[in-house]
Amino acid sequence: MSMARRLLPALVAIVVVVLLGAACASDSSTSGGDVGERPVRVTTTANFITDLAEVIGGERVEVTGLLGPGVDPHLYKASAGDVAALRDADVVFYGGLDLEGRMADVLDELSDDKPTIAVSEGIPDDRKRQPTEFEGKFDPHIWFSVPLWREAVDVVEQAYVELDPDNADGYRERADAYRAELEALDAEVRETLASIPDDKRVLVTSHDAFGYFGEEYDFEVVGIQGTSTATEATTADIDRVAGVIADRGLEAVFIESTVSPQTIRAVLAAAERRGQTARIGGELFADAAGERGTPEGTYIGMVRHNVGLIAEGLAPSGSR
C-alpha cells in the first residue's frame, strides 16, 4: 500500500494537467482586424482547390494550400504550420464527400468558428455518383467533370461575397470570367476526345478517380483497384482488366500521379499474353494537380494534360 501512497502525487499531477488543458479549450480565434482592411485569409486542401480559391479571390485573398502536388488527400499528414493555417483562416475550402478522410471531422468542428466550405456542396445529389453498396456515400472526385467543377466556382464566389461584401463586384467579375473559361475548356475537352471512336472509349486506370470523367465524356472507366487505397488488386482484378484491354483492342492504359504504377504493369503483361499489346499512355493527374508554376499546376492545365494524354493514347493511329 506504500506504493499506492507514493504514486498518489502523480495521479494528482495528471488530474491537474487534464483540468488545465480541458477547462480552457483554445480561445485563440482569428485575429488581425476585420476583413476589408486586409486580404482575406483562405486555407485550402487539395492544390486544385487552392487554384480555384486564388483565381476567384484575385488580389483580395491570401491562400494557403495544405496539400502539395502528388499528395493523396486521403493520406495527407499535417505539419506543425498547418495548425496555424487552419486557426488563422477567415475561410477554409475543401473537397468534401470524404475526400479529406478524417480531416473532415476537424473541418466540421472548425465550422463553429469560421466558414468551412466543401466546394462540392452545391452539387445536387442526383448528379453525384454513388458507389453501389452504401447509401449516402458519394464519389468525391468531381473535378474531372468540367461542368461539375463549374458548380464549385459558384460555391467559392458565394463564400467570398458573403465574407467580403465590399468587394463583391470583383469576385463576381472573376467568377464570371472563370466560368466562361471553364465552358471553353469543356468544349475543348469534347473536341479533343471526339477523335476517339465509340468502341475505344475505355479508360483503364489504376484507381477510381475518373468516374465523373467517364459519365461526363462518355467513357467506360475500368479501375484496377477499388477506391480504397488499403487493398491491393487481386489476380482476378488483373485478369478482368486484361480481358477488357484484349477484347476492346486498347492501345493504352494510364497511371495516376498518386498511385503506384506496379499493378498496371502486371495488367499490361497479362494483356500481352492475351495477344493485345498496350502501353502506358502516361501519368494522369488524379487527386492533385502538378507543381506550382508549371502549366499542370492549375486546374485547367491539369485537365488539358489528362485529356491530351487520353486522346493520344486511345485515338486510332491515323487520326493522330
Place this chain on the structure above:
Amino acid sequence: MSDAMIIVLTAGLTATALALLGPFLVLRRVALMGDAVSHAVLPGIVAAFLVFQTRAPLVVILGAAAFALICVLAIEALRGTGLVASDAAIGLVFPALFALGVLGIHRYAANIHLDLDSTIYGEIAFAPFRTLDLGGVEVVRSVLIMGVVAAVNLGLITLLWKELKVTSFDPDFARSIRFSPTVVARLLLIAVAVTAVTAFESVGAILVVALLIVPAAAAYLMTDRLVAMVAIAVAIGWVSSVVGYAGAVEVDASIAGAMGLTAAVIFGIALLASPRHGLIARAVRRARTRRAVERALAEERGAQGAGA
C-alpha cells in the same frame, strides 16, 4: 490556452499513459505489442462499418478496441502454450488479423475509402480543433481522453504493482507463491489494447508505437529499479513531446514524426551515455579492467624476473 500548449499536453498525457505500461512490455519482451495492435484493429473497423454503416469515431473505436483485445489476448495465449516464442507469437497474430481486415475491405467495401488512416488514426496537429461541450464548458477532447486513460493506467499499475513486478521478472516464482501470472498479464495487455486504440484516435499510430517502446527502452538502460524505470520513461515521454513539438514548428514538419524522432535521439543518448549500462561507461570499464590485468601481469613477470 494556445494551440501549442494543447498539442504538447495531449502528447505528454499520451506519453504518460503509454510510458506507464511500456516498461512492463519491454521487460516481458513483448515491446512490439503496440505495432501489433496498430494493424490488428483493421477488421474491427470494417466490421463496425458493415454493421453501423458509419465512420463515426465512437463506433470505430469500439470496433477497433474489440479486435485490439482479441489481438493481445491471442498473442498471450499463443505465448502461454510455450510452443511459440514471444516475437513469433506477435508476428503470427497481427498479420492474420490485418489480412482478415484487408479481405473484409476487398469483399465488402472496395468502393469506399475505408482504411486505417481515414478512420482510426488521428492527427495530433488537429487536437486543438476537436473539442467537446461538457455542460457549457468547452474541453479539448484528446486532453480529456488521454488524461483519463493515463489516470486509469496509473491506478492499475499502482494496485497491481507487486504482482506486475514479480510476474515480469520471475513468472515461475510468482506461480509458486500463487500469483497468477496469466491474470496479471491479461490485465496489463487489456490496458495496452485500450490505451493504444484511444491513443491512435487522438494522436495517430506512429506516436503511439514510438512512445510505448522508446522511452521504456531508454529508461531500462538508465536504472535497475522498476519504480525509477517507470518514472524515467514518463519523463522521457514529456521531454520528447516538448522538444519534438518545438522542432516540428521550427522546420514546419509533422509533429508526431518530430516527437517520435526526439524520443529515438534520447534513446541514442541513453545508449551511449547511461552511467552504468551505456556504451561509453562499458568501454571505460573494460579499458580499466584491461589496464588492471596488464598491470597485474607485469608485476607478476617482474616478480618472476627478480626470483630468477
